Amino acid sequence: MMNAHGPKGKNTSQLQLENRSTLLKLLRQNSHVCRKELADMSGLTGAAVTYLMRDLIDVGLVAEDREYEGPRNKNAIPLKISYERFLVIGISVRRGQLAWAIADLSGHIIDSGSAGFALTESVDNVLKTIEGLISDYIADYSTKGHIVGIGISVPGPIDLEKGEISYLTNLPGWKAIPVRGYLETKFDIPVMMDEDANAAALAERWLGRGKDYQNLISILVSKGIGSGVIIAGSIYHGTYGLAGEIGHMSIDFEGAQCECGNRGCLELYASVLAVTRRARKLYGAEIDFDTIKEQVALGEPRFTRLVEDAGRYLGYGIANLTYAFNPELVALHGEMTVFGSPWLKSVRSAAAQRLSPEISSRLQIELSTLPADPVLLGTVAMVCEYLFEYPVLERFAGQH
Numbered sequence: 001m002m003n004a005h006g007p008k009g010k011n012t013s014q015l016q017l018e019n020r021s022t023l024l025k026l027l028r029q030n031s032h033v034c035r036k037e038l039a040d041m042s043g044l045t046g047a048a049v050t051y052l053m054r055d056l057i058d059v060g061l062v063a064e065d066r067e068y069e070g071p072r073n074k075n076a077i078p079l080k081i082s083y084e085r086f087l088v089i090g091i092s093v094r095r096g097q098l099a100w101a102i103a104d105l106s107g108h109i110i111d112s113g114s115a116g117f118a119l120t121e122s123v124d125n126v127l128k129t130i131e132g133l134i135s136d137y138i139a140d141y142s143t144k145g146h147i148v149g150i151g152i153s154v155p156g157p158i159d160l161e162k163g164e165i166s167y168l169t170n171l172p173g174w175k176a177i178p179v180r181g182y183l184e185t186k187f188d189i190p191v192m193m194d195e196d197a198n199a200a201a202l203a204e205r206w207l208g209r210g211k212d213y214q215n216l217i218s219i220l221v222s223k224g225i226g227s228g229v230i231i232a233g234s235i236y237h238g239t240y241g242l243a244g245e246i247g248h249m250s251i252d253f254e255g256a257q258c259e260c261g262n263r264g265c266l267e268l269y270a271s272v273l274a275v276t277r278r279a280r281k282l283y284g285a286e287i288d289f290d291t292i293k294e295q296v297a298l299g300e301p302r303f304t305r306l307v308e309d310a311g312r313y314l315g316y317g318i319a320n321l322t323y324a325f326n327p328e329l330v331a332l333h334g335e336m337t338v339f340g341s342p343w344l345k346s347v348r349s350a351a352a353q354r355l356s357p358e359i360s361s362r363l364q365i366e367l368s369t370l371p372a373d374p375v376l377l378g379t380v381a382m383v384c385e386y387l388f389e390y391p392v393l394e395r396f397a398g399q400h
């Protein structure tokens with residue numbers, strides 16, 4: 001898949017790819033700088049920058065913006081990335097649902113949709129549906145821009161090396177499903193794949209609050225709790241993809257028994273299911289999560305307290321994660337974020353309580369500001385990462 005050939009058919013060395021990646025990333029963070037400024041920032045010579053830029057401009061990934069009216073170096077031509085000319089197809093496989101999108105490299109979603117499928121549906125049929133969705137997008141959009149890659153998010157656990165869904169709990173047919181391989185045989189387009197929580201973290205890193213951070217953790221707090229850990233700019237997967245499964249990190253070593261075998265798992269205290277379970281036990285079996293949302297929105301103190309308690313437990317979990325990973329930013333996604341400020345305040349104050357003031361003052365805990373579903377945006381971000389980290393451009397040469 002990853003042939004290292006330059007846009008004119010010549011071989012692109014590893015070093016060239018690395019330098020190209022460095023320049024692209026600098027330009028992403030500092031739009032409208034000129035070649036000289038890129039040389040200063042990267043430590044490359046002016047001649048090298050000019051040479052490398054020629055390839056990027058040839059394929060249309062970088063453009064000179066002579067009309068630019070912002071602050072600029074008078075005698076130099078400002079450069080920018082042409083995000084809108086490069087497209088990504090994203091597919092998010094969920095339990096009983098598919099979501100899809102086509103977006104440009106800035107994360108702007110051009111088209112998207114979703115549909116349910118019966119859990120009894122055969123795996124083959126689901127894969128064929130995915131193939132059909134991708135074919136349609138290719139047919140409709142390949143004349144409008146370069147399709148850089150296909151990003152797939154799946155519920156864990158996955159086998160990253162093989163590009164397989166290892167299994168889906170309670171779905172007997174879903175075992176060792178080679179999603180990536182299947183799509184790579186059907187389409188001549190690179191396919192990236194990762195788990196939901198890692199996808200959301202990549203979305204944060206490439207398209208959200210995490211743009212300026214190298215070390216961040218994104219936490220998805222919905223029915224369960226999962227996280228994606230980004231260290232030095234990349235997802236940390238661990239030995240076999242377990243890293244970030246913080247829903248089963250114990251915050252009470254003698255606490256309630258969890259299905260996973262551990263006791264006092266974070267998920268049992270801080271998730272949507274945990275809050276709903278507790279509300280039912282205390283205030284009536286008919287209560288569901290919607291009731292809780294309504295009551296908290298009305299300022300009902302009993303329900304607000306439940307939500308704050310859940311936030312507190314999450315804050316303790318974040319304090320533990322801070323000692324393990326020392327992130328600059330923790331970004332929160334998922335259904336629990338609907339509670340906004342009372343919940344967030346409680347998360348922050350519990351974390352601060354368990355960390356020294358020096359540590360806690362240097363840790364930001366924020367609600368995500370991503371404009372769309374973080375997991376679906378994550379499928380786009382996977383391909384952004386691929387292109388910016390490994391900018392092999394030969395597929396795009398001569399197409400524009």
Ligand SMILES: [Zn+2]
Nearest residue numbers: 248258260265
């Ligand atoms: Zn557990």
